Amino acid sequence: MPFLSHLYIRTAFLHLVLALGLAMFWTHPSVFHMLTVGWLTQLIFGVAFWLFPRVSREKPYGRTWPMVWAWGLLNAGLVLRVVAEPQAPGSVWTVLLVVAAGLQWAASLLLVVYFWKRVRVK
Amino acid sequence: MPRYSVLLVRFSLVWMLLGATFGTVLLLTTAELAPAWLWALRPGHADIMLIGFMLQLALGVALWIFPGSKPGSNHSGTADTPRRFRLLLFLPVLLNAGVVLRVVGGWGVSFAAGPWADITRGVGLGLVLLTVGIAWKLRLGTSRLVPRHNRELHSASNQE
Numbered sequence: 001m002p003f004l005s006h007l008y009i010r011t012a013f014l015h016l017v018l019a020l021g022l023a024m025f026w027t028h029p030s031v032f033h034m035l036t037v038g039w040l041t042q043l044i045f046g047v048a049f050w051l052f053p054r055v056s057r058e059k060p061y062g063r064t065w066p067m068v069w070a071w072g073l074l075n076a077g078l079v080l081r082v083v084a085e086p087q088a089p090g091s092v093w094t095v096l097l098v099v100a101a102g103l104q105w106a107a108s109l110l111l112v113v114y115f116w117k118r119v120r121v122k
Numbered sequence: 123m124p125r126y127s128v129l130l131v132r133f134s135l136v137w138m139l140l141g142a143t144f145g146t147v148l149l150l151t152t153a154e155l156a157p158a159w160l161w162a163l164r165p166g167h168a169d170i171m172l173i174g175f176m177l178q179l180a181l182g183v184a185l186w187i188f189p190g191s192k193p194g195s196n197h198s199g200t201a202d203t204p205r206r207f208r209l210l211l212f213l214p215v216l217l218n219a220g221v222v223l224r225v226v227g228g229w230g231v232s233f234a235a236g237p238w239a240d241i242t243r244g245v246g247l248g249l250v251l252l253t254v255g256i257a258w259k260l261r262l263g264t265s266r267l268v269p270r271h272n273r274e275l276h277s278a279s280n281q282e
């Protein structure tokens with residue numbers, strides 16, 4: 001299993017544990033998103049990176065920088081969201097929530113850019 | 123990866139980006155930086171992410187990777203008969219029409235636009251279920267989902 005799959009899948013399980021732990025005493029949309037984005041989506045893309053058709057024999061996973069950046073942006077955005085969303089609206093929290101939204105959207109764009117090339121007729 | 127799986131997975135990626143855009147707008151609404159009526163995007167956001175992205179991706183990958191129904195057929199789609207290939211190629215059209223109807227209906231429900239919004243959402247769900255049903259009938263339900271050692275035993279007994 002390539003390192004990036006390992007990273008995505010391990011982080012996904014971390015989000016699962018955290019979300020289930022939080023859900024015991026706190027029900028909020030951000031906890032639900034820790035499950036759907038932090039766990040499910042990251043697990044999906046971690047496995048897809050490993051499983052989808054290889055780009056070439058020399059570079060089986062192609063250029064992987066969008067995946068690396070997407071991991072950082074997605075997790076930073078999600079953590080920021082969990083912290084800021086319950087407090088918003090408020091001067092600082094509003095700014096943090098907007099940043100969180102932007103980071104998650106950018107991560108989605110990078111994932112689409114990367115996987116578009118990996119998915120092809122073979 | 124066969125063409126119908128490529129279509130399903132690529133459509134799912136497009137829906138994911140659109141769903142993330144809806145989610146961004148909803149967060150801006152939470153932050154009171156966008157008008158409150160944009161909360162009407164919420165049902166569409168859920169439908170896009172759960173059906174357009176996750177279900178469609180799962181279906182595309184399953185149709186690609188599940189083993190074929192006949193011994194010796196591979197999972198790359200080359201074992202499809204022309205008729206079955208054409209039917210499978212129709213699945214992305216059916217599923218995405220269903221998602222579009224769900225999203226449009228969800229928008230209508232948020233504005234309490236009468237029974238038409240609910241009917242549209244219902245028809246959308248019907249198309250999604252029809253897609254899953256056809257995929258099940260053509261490939262998923264007839265896949266040889268048996269452990270490897272059972273398959274080897276089966277082929278050994280066939281050779282005898």
